[in-house]
Amino acid sequence: MSAAISSGQGRAAARLGLFLLLLPAILWLGLLVVLPHVEMAILSFSQRIRAGVYGFGFGNYLEFLTEPLYWRTFGRTAIMSILVTLITLVISFPVALYIAKVARGATKPILFLMCLIPFWASELVRTLGWMMLLRETGVASYLMQLAGLTYGPVELLYNDGAVILGLVYGGMLFMIVPLANALESLDDSQVEAGYDLGGSGFTVLRRIIIPHAMPGIVAGSIVVFMLSVGNFVTPVLLGGKNGLWFTEQIYAQFITRFNWPQGAAFGFMLLLLSTLIVWAGLRLTGQGFSETLRRS
Amino acid sequence: MTEPADLALEQVTKVFAGHRAVDGVNFAVRRGEFFSILGPSGCGKTTLMRMIAGFEMPSSGEISIRGQSMLGVPSNRRPVNMVFQNLALFPMMNVGENVAYGLACQGVGRAEREARAVRILERVGLPGYEERQVTQLSGGQRQRVAIARCLVLEPTLLLLDEPLGALDLKLREHMKLELKQLQGAFNTTFIYITHDQSEALVMSDRVAVMNKGCFEQIGSPRELYHHPATNFVAGFVGDANAWDVTPNPSLGPGLGVTLVSGADLRAHGRIGAVGHAYLRPEAIALAARIEELSGLPNRFHGKVSAVLFDGAASNLVIEAEGFAPHIRATLPQAGALAGVEVGARLAFGFSAEAVKVFPA
The missing domain is CATH 3.40.50.300 (P-loop containing nucleotide triphosphate hydrolases)
Structure with a gap:
């Protein structure tokens, strides 16, 4: 009898212990993620009826659909982010392959470190660095004039190319790490077997290396896409007035126009957009989300 | 062609x-x-x-x-x-x-x-x-x-x-x-x-x-x-007793060698100043009395010090004078010596051809 009671008490104590261990995570999720989102959701459906009076309505979302500037910016952000993700993938794949399969001994950690070092400076500083390189009086323009490629100074900033460059640069580390991890586990003899059975380099890449690296490709792509879609500093500084990134619209609603309900609605549209594209990407590549998380 | x-x-x-x-x-x-x-x-x-x-x-x-x-x-x-x-x-x-x-x-x-x-x-x-x-x-x-x-x-x-x-x-x-x-x-x-x-x-x-x-x-x-x-082949392929040997011409005709541990063997092969001799365990004949092995040029007395049982590949470890640390012979699975136990005294012998000698 008393044993049963004490074991019951023991179980209650264990449950309390577990609860206390989980508490920081629960608080973090609840107070900083769930609660603000609920608040934002409510806010996004409140619509101004007359000065100082707000009521429930879909006006903010209708505004998004009827004003071409908003949904065009929205579409542009999505397409450019997908482009950034693809370019990052194409550039990072050989780098990751080299780090995972070719580099030996001390070279490997050194290469990883070289990918990491730019992240010791803040994103703002890194982006300002690109501005110094790309602006009309900058290093790239100067070198091009020196080489006789152009006669006058060239403005390389404030166009889509500069925005993509900045975003690809910022995303590469987040692509290289999961890719290199995935490729590391590829057995060399599988690649050799691929050649031995008559495969060309392209066949081996397409049928053996890429399928093996798929979880890494998906994980890296999700991260890079999310970072690009939600980026603010890079499109504003490198794109200037031509940046037209959707985050700028959210910023403008919240800060410049002080229209919080509209900003909240935009925020939810962005969340919906990125969720949809990630879902579509997973479906397209035939990868499960939970499996991707497990393997990356 | x-x-x-x-x-x-x-x-x-x-x-x-x-x-x-x-x-x-x-x-x-x-x-x-x-x-x-x-x-x-x-x-x-x-x-x-x-x-x-x-x-x-x-x-x-x-x-x-x-x-x-x-x-x-x-x-x-x-x-x-x-x-x-x-x-x-x-x-x-x-x-x-x-x-x-x-x-x-x-x-x-x-x-x-x-x-x-x-x-x-x-x-x-x-x-x-x-x-x-x-x-x-x-x-x-x-x-x-x-x-x-x-x-x-x-x-x-x-x-x-x-x-x-x-x-x-x-x-x-x-x-x-x-x-x-x-x-x-x-x-x-x-x-x-x-x-x-x-x-x-x-x-x-x-x-x-x-x-x-x-x-x-x-x-x-x-x-x-x-x-x-x-x-190398003699030592690597198959199981064999291996010893370091020196030539001993007094044992002639044919090749005679003396083990470092002392036993004199009539053997087969070539040797320089020193050499290695190999003898397969299954090439060793066992008998209760040494007279039964009279056809063999190499005959010795010994005592069984261990039986290494491994089915058909079972070996006897035999202690004998001049063979250091010991000599291994295949355990007979039939006949008079089939059930031989540790401590038994017996005789063993082998032909000259069974002892393969190579220069070191």
Whole structure:
């Protein structure tokens, strides 16, 4: 009898212990993620009826659909982010392959470190660095004039190319790490077997290396896409007035126009957009989300 | 002129950072032969095989297949396929896709590819396994898929790099027979690399014994076992008592040697100032009394100090004067001495030919 009671008490104590261990995570999720989102959701459906009076309505979302500037910016952000993700993938794949399969001994950690070092400076500083390189009086323009490629100074900033460059640069580390991890586990003899059975380099890449690296490709792509879609500093500084990134619209609603309900609605549209594209990407590549998380 | 050998190597050498991993190897393999390369780990046999497969290029020498030089030919253009030590099946493909992979690389159409994969899987004893995932197969089945994946391409040569190493003992014994049967059924030339002498001796038509980058001897399993050409082969192939010896001409006629531990033996072979003598445990005759061994030139008394029971391969450890630390003889499984126990006194003897002597 008393044993049963004490074991019951023991179980209650264990449950309390577990609860206390989980508490920081629960608080973090609840107070900083769930609660603000609920608040934002409510806010996004409140619509101004007359000065100082707000009521429930879909006006903010209708505004998004009827004003071409908003949904065009929205579409542009999505397409450019997908482009950034693809370019990052194409550039990072050989780098990751080299780090995972070719580099030996001390070279490997050194290469990883070289990918990491730019992240010791803040994103703002890194982006300002690109501005110094790309602006009309900058290093790239100067070198091009020196080489006789152009006669006058060239403005390389404030166009889509500069925005993509900045975003690809910022995303590469987040692509290289999961890719290199995935490729590391590829057995060399599988690649050799691929050649031995008559495969060309392209066949081996397409049928053996890429399928093996798929979880890494998906994980890296999700991260890079999310970072690009939600980026603010890079499109504003490198794109200037031509940046037209959707985050700028959210910023403008919240800060410049002080229209919080509209900003909240935009925020939810962005969340919906990125969720949809990630879902579509997973479906397209035939990868499960939970499996991707497990393997990356 | 006779038809060219399926594989011929001439003076093939591979140098890694000053170390000669393979040093001047010559051999030729006939069509349909089961040829093994046997050697301890680190002897260069894997490097040699990788050069035949095309993953490494020889530093010097010539490799030719059916008379065609393979120097500068990449592995995907060679009529050679390899079964890897870990099999290297592609886990992202099912069994049928694994087998059809090589055909797809050759540009064979889908329908024919699938038909040929089905046929080859039947021939290796895996009918209807096309849709299975590689991870669902047992060790022996994976082995057969790896072989089918190569044989479907009808290669001139099939290279096997210790493919039985990962299997348990029972399955390994079974696969030895099966590999030999497959080789007979397909009549493909097999080149088999192993450090396990039993695999090499059981399956091969000919075996090359490799040591420190060189071939010590090439011959049939019987030749290697009964007539080893070198010190290394005598010690490596099969089980043997091994002693350091010096010549003792007073024992003549024929070769006489004295063990470092003192026993005088009539022996067979060549010797310099010092040498090594090898005596197989099964070449030793045992008797209760020494008179029964009168036909043998080497006769001694001894005492059984241990019985190492291992079924048919059981050994007796015998302590005898002049033999240090001891001498091992095969445990008789029938006859008067079948039930011999530790402590028993007995006589043992062997012919002069059974003692193989090589210069040190």
